Amino acid sequence: xxxxxxxxxxxxxxxxxxxxxxxxxxxxxxxxxxxxxxxxxxxxxxxxxxxxxxxxxxxxxxxxxxxxxxxxxxxxxxxxxxxxxxxxxxxxxxxxxxxxxxxxxxxxxxxxxxxxxxxxxxxxxxx
Numbered sequence: 001x002x003x004x005x006x007x008x009x010x011x012x013x014x015x016x017x018x019x020x021x022x023x024x025x026x027x028x029x030x031x032x033x034x035x036x037x038x039x040x041x042x043x044x045x046x047x048x049x050x051x052x053x054x055x056x057x058x059x060x061x062x063x064x065x066x067x068x069x070x071x072x073x074x075x076x077x078x079x080x081x082x083x084x085x086x087x088x089x090x091x092x093x094x095x096x097x098x099x100x101x102x103x104x105x106x107x108x109x110x111x112x113x114x115x116x117x118x119x120x121x122x123x124x125x126x127x
Contacts, residue, residue: 010037011035011036011037012036012037012058012059012060012126012127013036013037013038013039013056013057013058013059014031014036014037014038014039014058014059014060014061014062014122014126015038015039015040015041015047015050015051015058015060015061015062016028016031016038016039016040016041016062016063017040017041017042017043017044017046017047017061017062017063017064017067017072017075018040018042018062018063018064018067018093019042019043019064019066019067019068020064021042023064023093023113024040024042026113027040027062027113027118028040030115030118030119031118031122034119034122036122036126039054039058042067043067043068043069043070043071044063044067044069044070044071044072044074044075044078045069045070046069047061047063047070047075048070048075048078051085057084057085057088058088059088059089059125059126060088060089060090060091060122060125060126061079061088061089061090061091062090062091062092062093062109063075063076063090063091063092063093064092064093065092065093065094072092076090076104076105080104089106089107089125090104090105090106091105091106091107091108091109091121091125092105092107092108092109093108093109093110093111093113094108094109094110094111095110095111096110097110106125107121107125109121
């Protein structure tokens with residue numbers, strides 16, 4: 001008797017919204033190396049366009065707060081206005097050491113990003 005094959009589970013999708021190219025590339029690299037699928041955007045407006053055009057919605061969004069065109073606060077406000085996006089956990093990247101978690105934010109990653117902390121948080125939210 002052969003054991004039933006385990007169903008193949010698609011890798012969780014994570015959206016990284018970060019205007020700094022080097023930071024965006026680092027986050028993508030670390031997350032992809034850990035087995036996640038990463039979508040990325042350089043600002044909130046590009047992120048919204050990506051979300052509107054993508055059939056696969058992310059299981060997690062990691063957003064920088066200070067970006068040109070549309071900042072992280074504006075992006076999070078837009079996400080909360082759409083039922084299918086409002087339930088996606090959103091974490092922020094911040095250089096501010098304030099430990100207060102803003103409303104609607106699931107976690108804060110302090111810059112510079114601690115890779116072990118990043119992976120632990122992502123695993124908690126995405127498995």
